[in-house]
Amino acid sequence: MTLKLHCFGESGNSYKAALALELSELDWDPVFVDFFGGASRSEAFRALNPMGEAPLLVDGDRKISQSGVIQQYISDKTGKFNGEGDERYEVLRWVLWDNHKLSSMCGMTRFLMNFLPEDKRPAEVIAFNLGRLKGAYTVLEAHLEGRDWIVGNAPTNADISCCGYLYYPEPFGFDRTEWPNIDRWLSNISSLPGWKAPYDLMPGSPADRA
Numbered sequence: 252m253t254l255k256l257h258c259f260g261e262s263g264n265s266y267k268a269a270l271a272l273e274l275s276e277l278d279w280d281p282v283f284v285d286f287f288g289g290a291s292r293s294e295a296f297r298a299l300n301p302m303g304e305a306p307l308l309v310d311g312d313r314k315i316s317q318s319g320v321i322q323q324y325i326s327d328k329t330g331k332f333n334g335e336g337d338e339r340y341e342v343l344r345w346v347l348w349d350n351h352k353l354s355s356m357c358g359m360t361r362f363l364m365n366f367l368p369e370d371k372r373p374a375e376v377i378a379f380n381l382g383r384l385k386g387a388y389t390v391l392e393a394h395l396e397g398r399d400w401i402v403g404n405a406p407t408n409a410d411i412s413c414c415g416y417l418y419y420p421e422p423f424g425f426d427r428t429e430w431p432n433i434d435r436w437l438s439n440i441s442s443l444p445g446w447k448a449p450y451d452l453m454p455g456s457p458a459d460r461a
Contacts, residue, residue, distance in 0.1 A: 256306055
């Protein structure tokens with residue numbers, strides 16, 4: 252049975268789930284969520300996901316939201332990207348760190364800097380977020396010194412989660428050329444068979460609304 256991922260291209264959290272599905276070689280189709288048109292707040296979508304968020308994975312009668320949970324579900328189905336033995340706890344640690352420290356700040360800052368009208372962009376909030384992001388990039392950069400992957404010797408959900416926003420072209424305080432270890436690690440991920448950039452993997456992009 253083909254899995255359905257309700258997602259949209261601009262969403263880094265959707266990208267984590269879509270990339271996990273693609274790299275796992277599962278049979279899946281994207282279902283476009285018109286987030287900027289208010290679809291995630293509609294009664295029809297709330298009936299599927301009361302949290303009103305994308306991504307949402309539908310596998311038969313099972314509906315799963317939250318990117319980290321979707322990644323774990325994919326790992327449980329395929330045996331991929333979970334880490335070996337006690338590495339699973341380290342993978343989970345980095346997924347939770349990403350959700351709290353990295354992706355949350357990337358997503359909010361990118362939205363404020365790119366998807367709000369210019370006269371609505373809160374300069375002080377953006378500056379504060381950029382400071383928080385620099386701290387997160389510093390942690391990841393230091394951890395990747397001498398490492399190809401965040402945990403162990405192969406890609407895991409830690410990598411798929413932490414890279415979720417870092418391939419997007421819009422400005423949000425990240426220039427990968429300034430972070431050589433992160434740059435090398437992102438190249439490792441994009442060299443994996445089946446890798447695609449966010450706007451190539453999911454429907455929806457800023458160009459559609461231009």
